[in-house]
Amino acid sequence: MTAETMQASAQSSTGGCTLPYPERFKAAVHYISNPPAGSKPVSDDTRLLLYALNQQATIGPCKETKPWGWNVVETAKWQTWSQLGNMSAVEAMRLYVRELEENEPDWYAKLGDYNPSVAEEPVEVEESQTNQPTGIAAIGPRDEWVQAEVSGARKPPPRYEHAMAAVDGKLLLVGGNCGGRYLNDVWILDLSSLEWVPTMYSGGKQAPGPPPSSGPDTPPPPQPTLPPSAGHAVVPWASSLLAVGGLTKAKHKSDELVVHSLETRAMAWSLLEPSGTPPPQLGGHTATIIGSCLYVFGGEDNSRRLSDELFVLDLESMVWSKPETKGRKPSPRCAHVAAGFGGRYLLIFGGGSVAHCYQDLHVLDVEDMSWSVPAAAGQAPSPRAGHAAAMLGNMWYIAGGGNNTTGCRDMVALDVSELGVGTVKWSFVTKISDKRSPIVTEGLSLTAVPEEGAIVAFGGYNGKYHNAVHVFKPAGAEQGQERGLPAPPAKSPLKEAEHVAAERAPQKAQMPKREEEPEAKQPPGEERREEESRVAKLEAACKEAEDMAREAAAARESAAHELALMRRQLVSAQNALAETERGLEEARASLGEEQSKNFKLEVEVAELRQKLGQMEELEKELEHLRRQAQEAKEKKGSGLWGYIAG
The missing domain is CATH 1.20.5 (Single alpha-helices involved in coiled-coils or other helix-helix interfaces)
Structure with missing residues (x-):
């Protein structure tokens, strides 16, 4: 056999790819991540297997904690990866390429001008490059998502379950989950130039700002640093950024919720040590600042138990507390969204539990610590978890997330301008046409930039990890809007009833007179008292109906939870029985x-x-x-x- 014949035979058996390993494997990954025109569709089962083989080849055997049961996609990925056991990286690469060749033998020929040296870092292909980056102020048009052309020698790896916040005209990105690997890097996105700037915590130099007080010879990075985390929350406070909780690896786990503070000028982490009774370590929770207090709600602990508790950290006295609340609080959940408004109200929407995703809206009045479900007009959003939200002026924008079946492609907004005195209003904003868009993902972040009247989206996961930057500018938003304008004080129930009766009295006077009836007219005071009594009875009946509906929902949730646990136990028992029977058959044969x-x-x-x-x-x-x-x-x-x- 001649050399030409051997080469042709090798090409025909490898889809025309003559690259050695691991370059051949990287080319295959590039093909799957960026399918060229004319490529065959890849089935979900094949894509799941390719994901597991990629993880095995690049990271090694699966050592991740099993995801919670309601997250079907992550559970399937974890199970597939775990089944590979201790397979070597070389074998995983070989099987990855073989699986692709069985699906599409001529895959390498379709790559065209593929350059292995250019594709060495796949995180760079997510976003388009430009030599003339423009600031966020120049991005348009309004009322639709626009992918920003960002610059920078290096860019953050794709991720989800990260956290992002706006500080002094810059966005700070902290941590997240990339392919099952928890991160603790910190990146800065300069909004004036749309340029990524790595910090000392992401392999870069000291960020712009005053040097640490200990002098120029201080060895970076300072200690302590943030442990690799996902599902945490970050909130700006004074000149610092507070990182609250998050899921970590076993060696970094804590029994208590840990709060780290990043001094944004010197880029130095420190560990807060508040007194009081802190919450347990949580992930998938929310942390919201109202006044000088940090409100932490929901999430899941280290044992994956969901929480419905509210904890408050006074940032001035540095004391944790667990206040008693009135009214029916939201059911246990994680992966929900929260926001503060008017210096008085905490809003909670959506989230997920073991068996359900929610679409309910709850409000906590922090003045009297009472939970309520506000009267809302418009069509409520579909149930979802893993979504993101941002408050811009009086509008609370919500996008992304999923419902255990598919990603949510609609973007909605809640008008909270009348919260506390009237009715909030849901409205449809836009729908993302491409279901593969980074906006139609779980674990993305939305960050409001009031100075530009804009919302910035980053990251997310929908079968692919993303690191693109998208900008949305609502048509009704004006630059320089302040978040959370003070809402009018809520009226007392008695004054509200009097207000309703007063509004109805003129309407009665304008109605046509009925024919006189035999009985005598009641005095105006008596008529007003009866009206108030009817209003009170109606309100009581409505409240009782709402309570019964919540109890029924809670009962269904509890039953679903127990059923899910019993199903898992049954599956485990069946697997154990099957394993025992196989062992018995083997023993009998032996x-x-x-x-x-x-x-x-x-x-x-x-x-x-x-x-x-x-x-x-x-x-x-x-x-x-x-x-x-x-x-x-x-x-x-x-x-x-x-x-x-x-």
């Missing part, structure tokens, strides 16, 4: 083999004993013959000597 061997040995022993008995008989005959020969020899000798002697 026992049969041993019995067969034993029987053969017994037969051989019997045959040997029989042969041994025959040998004993032969030895006796041989001994008898020897004696006869000896006797004959002796007789022959005595006869001759006697003849001579005689």
